[in-house]
Amino acid sequence: xxxxxxxxxxxxxxxxxxxxxxxxxxxxxxxxxxxxxxxxxxxxxxxxxxxxxxxxxxxxxxxxxxxxxxxxxxxxxxxxxxxxxxxxxxxxxxxxxxxxxxxxxxxxxxxxxxxxxxxxxxxxxxxxxxxxxxxxxxxxxxxxxxxxxxxxxxxxxxxxxxxxxxxxxxxxxxxxxxxxxxxxxxxxxxxxxxxxxxxxxxxxxxxxxxxxx
Amino acid sequence: xxxxxxxxxxxxxxxxxxxxxxxxxxxxxxxxxxxxxxxxxxxxxxxxxxxxxxxxxxxxxxxxxxxxxxxxxxxxxxxxxxxxxxxxxxxxxxxxxxxxxxxxxxxxxxxxxxxxxxxxxxxxxxxxxxxxxxxxxxxxxxxxxxxxxxxxxxxxxxxxxxxxxxxxxxxxxxxxxxxxxxxxxxxxxxxxxxxxxxxxxxxxxxxxxxxxxxxxxxxxxxxxxxxxxxxxxxxxxxxxxxxxxxxxxxxxxxxxxxxxxxxxxxxxxxxxxxxxxxxxxxxxxxxxxxxxxxxxxxxxxxxxxxxxxxxxxxxxxxxxxxxxxxx
Numbered sequence: 001x002x003x004x005x006x007x008x009x010x011x012x013x014x015x016x017x018x019x020x021x022x023x024x025x026x027x028x029x030x031x032x033x034x035x036x037x038x039x040x041x042x043x044x045x046x047x048x049x050x051x052x053x054x055x056x057x058x059x060x061x062x063x064x065x066x067x068x069x070x071x072x073x074x075x076x077x078x079x080x081x082x083x084x085x086x087x088x089x090x091x092x093x094x095x096x097x098x099x100x101x102x103x104x105x106x107x108x109x110x111x112x113x114x115x116x117x118x119x120x121x122x123x124x125x126x127x128x129x130x131x132x133x134x135x136x137x138x139x140x141x142x143x144x145x146x147x148x149x150x151x152x153x154x155x156x157x158x159x160x161x162x163x164x165x166x167x168x169x170x171x172x173x174x175x176x177x178x179x180x181x182x183x184x185x186x187x188x189x190x191x192x193x194x195x196x197x198x199x200x201x202x203x204x205x206x207x208x209x210x211x212x213x
Numbered sequence: 214x215x216x217x218x219x220x221x222x223x224x225x226x227x228x229x230x231x232x233x234x235x236x237x238x239x240x241x242x243x244x245x246x247x248x249x250x251x252x253x254x255x256x257x258x259x260x261x262x263x264x265x266x267x268x269x270x271x272x273x274x275x276x277x278x279x280x281x282x283x284x285x286x287x288x289x290x291x292x293x294x295x296x297x298x299x300x301x302x303x304x305x306x307x308x309x310x311x312x313x314x315x316x317x318x319x320x321x322x323x324x325x326x327x328x329x330x331x332x333x334x335x336x337x338x339x340x341x342x343x344x345x346x347x348x349x350x351x352x353x354x355x356x357x358x359x360x361x362x363x364x365x366x367x368x369x370x371x372x373x374x375x376x377x378x379x380x381x382x383x384x385x386x387x388x389x390x391x392x393x394x395x396x397x398x399x400x401x402x403x404x405x406x407x408x409x410x411x412x413x414x415x416x417x418x419x420x421x422x423x424x425x426x427x428x429x430x431x432x433x434x435x436x437x438x439x440x441x442x443x444x445x446x447x448x449x450x451x452x453x454x455x456x457x458x459x460x461x462x463x464x465x466x467x468x469x470x471x472x473x474x475x476x477x478x479x480x481x482x483x484x485x486x487x488x489x490x491x492x493x494x495x496x497x498x499x500x501x502x503x504x505x506x507x508x509x510x511x512x513x514x515x516x517x518x519x520x521x522x523x524x525x526x527x528x529x530x531x532x533x534x535x536x537x538x539x540x
Contacts, residue, residue: 001492061326062495079322083400185403190497191490194369194470197429 004045004192004199007059007067009052012163013184016090017068021047023210024203056080056187065192066200071182072161076122083193085204086186088211095125097177098168099157100150106157106176110135119149120159129159129179147171221321221329229528236528237314239360240334244312247353249336252311254293256318260285265510266292266481272319274329286318291481291504291519294337299511307340307515314524328525335501335521342516343503344456347485350501350518351456352465354489357522362531366491366498367468369429371475372453373482373502378445379422385412397426397476426474432457434471449473456485481507487520493533498526 008017008031018028026043040047048064053076055069060080067082070091074084097118099106109116119140120126130137140155147167149155161182162168162175186207188200218224225233241251260275260283267273267288274286287293290313298309314334321327336353338346351368358366376397380390389412396405402423409419421441428434435450435457453471460466477486477500486502501520508515 060495078399079325081400084403087403189495190400191492191495194429194472194488194490195367195492197470201427 001196002046003041004066004196004203005064006045006047007055007064007069008047008049009055009067009069009184010049011052013052013068013070013091014049017184020068020088020090020207020210024206053077056082059187059189062189062191064189065196066186066188066203068184068186070161071180071185072122072125074185074187075125075180075182078124081190083188083190084185085188085193085200086207086211088184088186088207090211091184092181093161093163094175094181095122095159095179096162096175097129097157097159097179098162098173098175101172101174105150109156116157117155118157118159119146119155121146122159122161125179126159147173219329220324221327223328223330232532233524233528236361236524236531237334240357240522241312241314243353243356243360244334244336247310247356249310249312249338249353252294252297252313253315254287254290254297254313256316257284257286258293258296259283262296263287263292266295266507268481270319272321274318274320287315288319289317289521290315290333290335291337291507291521295339295507295511295517298337298339298515299508299513303513308346309339310336311339312336332524333499333521334524334527335499335519337517337519339508339517340515341518342505343452343484343518344459346516346518347456347503348459348463348465350520351460351469351487352463354487354501354520354522355465355468358468358489361527362534363491363498363527365493365534366489366530367470369470369472369475369488369490370453370456371472371486371488371502372449373475373477373484373486374452375425375445375449375473376476378448379425379443382443382445383412383414383418383422385409385414394476400474402426429470429472429474431471432461434473438473452484477502481510485518489520489522491530491534493537494526494530496526498530499523 018031021028026045030040038049050058052069053073055067056077058064059067059082072095106116115136117138118126119142123139123141126139146158146160149158193200263285270288273288276284278284294311302309316330316332318330321329338350380393385393393408396408406419406423409422425441428438435454438446438450457466460469475486475488481504482502483505484503488500489498491498499520499522503518505516508517
């Protein structure tokens with residue numbers, strides 16, 4: 001049988017993901033070397049490095065057997081069928097509703113128009129959240145630097161992921177409501193989870209131990 | 214000029230059509246050779262009639278006809294065949310063995326690679342209770358997979374009633390139960406642990422439930438599950454071992470994987486449930502199981518079991534497997 005393929009997220013989760021892989025005996029030295037390669041054969045497994053938001057896509061299709069990505073990505077792509085096996089605990093951050101510091105445009109829009117304009121990279125999480133709290137919003141989807149939106153009048157507030165809060169502060173934004181807390185998760189393809197049960201169970205157990213859960 | 218077709222639909226050209234025809238033929242020969250007669254039903258039916266079977270499956274296409282009747286496109290063949298049997302075979306002596314090769318329709322999310330119009334090949338065995346009926350259906354499924362050239366395919370065998378009964382036994386009811394079942398159905402173990410924790414059943418039981426969903430493999434799984442205890446588990450194990458032992462007796466258990474984590478999202482399942490996998494494909498090839506309460510919804514109290522394979526996926530897996538065999 002071919003080596004187990006593991007989707008590794010580049011970006012914010014990359015460093016800690018490599019640490020946890022090292023801890024379970026998967027040598028990640030090559031990935032740390034700044035190589036431009038996207039595929040690495042190491043310690044009997046194949047590591048493929050992809051954008052965090054692509055991890056569910058690769059895993060759902062079986063292009064990777066298992067993978068690691070943020071809960072924010074899984075929530076945003078909740079219609080992708082993957083098995084969510086483990087909360088790895090790291091990469092902790094919060095999905096929040098934020099608006100300009102000391103400015104009540106958000107509340108004003110809600111009170112006067114009964115409707116807020118919200119810029120976000122996470123339209124589905126935002127939509128579900130406002131729907132479940134009984135508020136009407138107009139969602140504006142942007143692909144990057146969402147902090148900019150309220151500063152130039154694209155929306156009354158934003159829904160975004162916050163780790164330390166520095167970016168918000170730098171852009172004179174403040175957290176108004178917390179939506180959900182997100183951490184890194186270990187996920188598996190539905191078919192691999194059945195057909196490579198022993199390997200995946202073993203890896204899950206090691207990861208559980210390594211992440212102290 | 215470009216004339217688009219809706220996303221999730223497709224044209225089939227001669228080369229593929231020839232391969233698909235061979236595949237259909239091979240499957241039909243298996244089904245008919247085992248006494249399953251082929252039937253066809255309309256692709257559109259009264260919405261109310263289909264909803265009687267699947268309780269208004271959320272992905273069904275519905276529309277009004279010229280006289281204002283609410284119609285629906287069938288989203289599988291199990292419900293239309295239940296209707297057909299209940300209407301036409303009331304005077305006949307069960308069991309009934311029927312098979313089909315037919316298109317069905319489901320709403321999909323855009324850009325997901327899923328098909329809105331897809332073909333299913335399957336059988337319905339009506340009037341043979343568990344375990345004999347289940348075993349017969351699994352044997353037909355194995356023969357169908359062999360005929361398709363999928364010698365490596367594996368059949369997952371689970372129990373649809375396990376968690377419903379287990380949660381009842383643990384006193385998890387109402388909304389708490391529903392949210393636990395959602396976590397189970399979406400395979401979200403982290404959420405499952407969280408929600409069971411919120412239901413206040415004690416951390417030991419939470420662990421037991423989560424561990425239970427991860428049990429899959431051969432006969433040893435039944436012993437492991439028994440170790441986790443409880444009456445609901447005991448009953449599910451009894452049902453599963455009955456089926457598995459019969460499969461073993463007939464030499465048909467080798468490619469069956471007992472899986473206590475299986476949960477199919479269609480509302481009509483009870484008892485045994487099946488899922489089909491092939492190592493060459495990341496998607497499930499098909500599934501099935503028992504639906505002993507389904508015929509009753511159409512006024513005929515008969516047990517039933519069956520399976521449906523997604524023909525396009527079986528074809529893709531077939532091509533992959535053939536590619537593997539070539540050096």
